[in-house]
Amino acid sequence: MLGQVDLSNNQLSGQIPNCWSNFKSLAYVDLSHNNFSGKIPTSMGSLVKLQALLLTNNSLIGEIPFSLMNCTKLVMLDLRENRLQGLIPYWIGIELKRLQVLSLQKNNFFGSLPFEICYIQNIKLFDVSLNNLSGRIPECIKNFTSMTQKGSAQGFADQRYNITHGLITYFRAYKLNAFLTWKGVEQEFNNNGLSLLKSIDLSSNHFSEEIPPEIANLIQLVSLNLSRNNLTGKIPSNIGKLTSLDFLDFSRNNLLCSIPSSLSQIHRLGVLDLSHNQLSGEIPRSTQLQSFNASSYEDNLDLCGAPLVKLCVDGEPSQEPKGKIQDDEDLLRNRGFYISLTFGFILGFWGVFGSILIKRSWRHAYFKFMNNLWDNIYVKCRR
Incomplete structure (x- = not known):
């Protein structure tokens, strides 16, 4: 019985055949990095044992088929870099509760994030960047409880499947590999790396209103990217609770007021970008925040203090506003x-x-x- 299909990194083209109901034992399907076009076949919903579906970097169109809600054992769903559109299906959070990786980056999805998305408590990598999503970031994002717990070096759960012949059951393992944009560079992560990397990427959309303070409950987050949106209001004062962060990018929004002093408590921070906002006041004084380049804070006219050239007087910019x-x-x-x-x-x-x-x-x-x-x-x- 066939358990895996890997046709990735070829030059295959045309539509993906709609004949997957003949391969119901499949647990792993990788058709990524080809030139497939057309819609995702509805017959893929018959793969009830499917644990990983990778269709990255093709030219697929249309919506995510409703039939995929039958694939309740999915651990990884990677549909990055296609031309898919429509709303993000609400049933992903209801039916695909085992999901640990959901990547919909660089498509044409629109509308707001459904609140049901918060039901996928096992999610470790959530990437919907480079779409046309709007609305506010739901407060229920705090329900991503897997991001509140330390990762295991053992790798992703459910990375094996079984095949039964008569009375004998065989176990087969598979590897999870994903290309993720990490610190501005696309990198490949495998099983162990994926399990330790907990990331939320909502960048390059049209999200608005304030950053929900509940996001600070995800204390094991390693990467948080909310850049290039229309976010307003203050940076949550409790942001310092994210002590595991290595990457934080809030740049190119409309964030106001001062930088919370709690940000200086994130000692692991390797990349910080708060540029191109409307922040004001003095940059909190700490060895950590002063170690970043001035470009991390640029284009915030009322921001002052090291590493910026503009000095502060009693916590305020020493220079009069240009206007x-x-x-x-x-x-x-x-x-x-x-x-x-x-x-x-x-x-x-x-x-x-x-x-x-x-x-x-x-x-x-x-x-x-x-x-x-x-x-x-x-x-x-x-x-």
């Missing part, structure tokens, strides 16, 4: 113009007429000139 300085300069420039104009008029007027009034010969010459000018004009008009 106020510009207004003051414009005001001074306008005042100078009108003052100069007034002095010029006074000097010009009295320089000419003052001399005529004071000196009699000039006064007589002026009036004689004006009489002659008027006579000439009159004569020309009469002609």
Whole structure:
């Protein structure tokens, strides 16, 4: 009986055949890194023993088929880098409760995250980046309880399957490999690496409103990427509870107010990016936060303190806001113009007429000139 199909990294094209009901013993299917097009076959829903489905980096279109809700033993569902669209199915959280890896990165999914997604408590890697998702990040994300517990070096659970011939049962193992964007670089992780890497990536979408403080309950998170969204409000004050974080990216949002002092408690932090927000006040003083490059904090106009060049006075930027300085300069420039104009008029007027009034010969010459000018004009008009 066939337990695995691995046709990855080839140049296969065309539609994926819709004949999977003939292979109900399959536990592992990898068709990634090919040129498959069309929709995901509905017959894949008949693979009730399926534990890993990898269709990464193809040209698949349409929605995730409803029939996949029958694959309740799925541990890994990787549909990255396709052209899939529609809403993220609510039934993923209800029926696929064994999921540990869900990657939908770089597709065309839209709408908000269904609250049912919070039911997949075993999830370790949750990646929906580079889509068109919107709405708020659900508070129930705290129910990703696997991210509150230390990972096991034993690898992912359920990475083997059994095949029965008559009265004899054979056990077969398979390897889970996934390419994940880690610290801005795509890297491959295998069983053990995946089990230790706990990550949430919601970057490059249209999520809005505040970052839910409940996210700080996921104390074993290693990577958290919420960059390139429309998030507002403050950075949660309890963010320091995520002491296992190695990667934190909140850049390119609309976050306000000061950086929480608790952030300095994350001593393992290797990458931090809070740039391109509207943060203000002094960067908390600690060996950890001052060790990052100034680019981690750039384009926050009211942020001050090391490693930035802008110094603080009593926790506030020492320099006046640019807008106020510009207004003051414009005001001074306008005042100078009108003052100069007034002095010029006074000097010009009295320089000419003052001399005529004071000196009699000039006064007589002026009036004689004006009489002659008027006579000439009159004569020309009469002609």
